[in-house]
Amino acid sequence: MKSKLTRPLLIGLLAASLIIVGAFMIPSVRAYLPFPQAGSHPGTLDFYAEQAQAQGLSQYTFPAGITEYSVSRSWDDALSRFSIILAEPLEVRSYPRGAADLGDSNIESWYRFRVLETLSSKPNPFPINGFPADMAPPQSDQLLVWKAGGRLTRNGVQLFGEEPAFPEFVFGQRYLLILYLDPISRGGDITMGSYGVYYVNASGVISSVDPGGSVFDTDLVSRYGNSINNLRAALGGSPNPTPTPIPTPSPCNATSALISRCTRLGGMWNDEDCACDYSGGH
Numbered sequence: 001m002k003s004k005l006t007r008p009l010l011i012g013l014l015a016a017s018l019i020i021v022g023a024f025m026i027p028s029v030r031a032y033l034p035f036p037q038a039g040s041h042p043g044t045l046d047f048y049a050e051q052a053q054a055q056g057l058s059q060y061t062f063p064a065g066i067t068e069y070s071v072s073r074s075w076d077d078a079l080s081r082f083s084i085i086l087a088e089p090l091e092v093r094s095y096p097r098g099a100a101d102l103g104d105s106n107i108e109s110w111y112r113f114r115v116l117e118t119l120s121s122k123p124n125p126f127p128i129n130g131f132p133a134d135m136a137p138p139q140s141d142q143l144l145v146w147k148a149g150g151r152l153t154r155n156g157v158q159l160f161g162e163e164p165a166f167p168e169f170v171f172g173q174r175y176l177l178i179l180y181l182d183p184i185s186r187g188g189d190i191t192m193g194s195y196g197v198y199y200v201n202a203s204g205v206i207s208s209v210d211p212g213g214s215v216f217d218t219d220l221v222s223r224y225g226n227s228i229n230n231l232r233a234a235l236g237g238s239p240n241p242t243p244t245p246i247p248t249p250s251p252c253n254a255t256s257a258l259i260s261r262c263t264r265l266g267g268m269w270n271d272e273d274c275a276c277d278y279s280g281g282h
Helices: 007-025 045-054 075-081 217-224 228-234 256-264
Strands: 059-063 083-099 103-120 142-148 150-154 157-162 174-181 187-189 197-200 206-208 268-270 275-277
Touching: 045 059, 045 103, 045 150, 045 157, 075 217, 083 142, 083 150, 103 150, 103 157, 103 174, 103 228, 142 174, 206 217, 217 228
Parallel strands: 059 157, 142 187
Antiparallel strands: 083 103, 083 174, 103 142, 150 157, 174 187, 174 197, 197 206, 268 275
């Protein structure tokens, strides 16, 4: 005689089977520890410092935010609009900035450069001023340039506002700057961001500071062979001028992070020049 399942028993077995099947269908759930609570408004410098302290850190890196840059339509357009100089950084000072009602949410830096050579000079379309009050005015062979990001200490924590595509300027490194330059105030405005800044190594080789490259890389290679001498000659200067003496730090105090970045981008670190040599990697 065939056994008969009662309706309640049948419902019970069906429910049990669904539970067993469901156990195999439900994805695993990972539990994450909650982020440390903070008393400051999220996204402010005080907030970043609190997060670092809660995790026992003395340093904290955060994105410097989005800075709007205006890039020329072509290399020829850039040549017609901007001054082009060879310079090296002498001083940097960083300051907090942000909305008054929310608190400081970012860092900005002002760099003092020594102008080693002016390759091309173009009229400036607007005055550039508003320098920090605690920075001495630039001398006739200097200029002051603003940049997003930088380093400062907040509540005992060193904060670093990082702009990955436009790294901070390094002392002891020569740069080719393509910028608006106010001849009266000696203020500079790098409106093209990283596309207006290039490394120039001891051999005179030009390379982009942007790890992703520059929109003008093709022009720099095809027209000048990435050579500062060829660029200088094309802009009307002497192809082999007497170089301006450039002091080399002694001893070279480059950080391991700087040297690692050099090799990661295909360069070779030169301790004698205390600079990254990209001649073999570009």
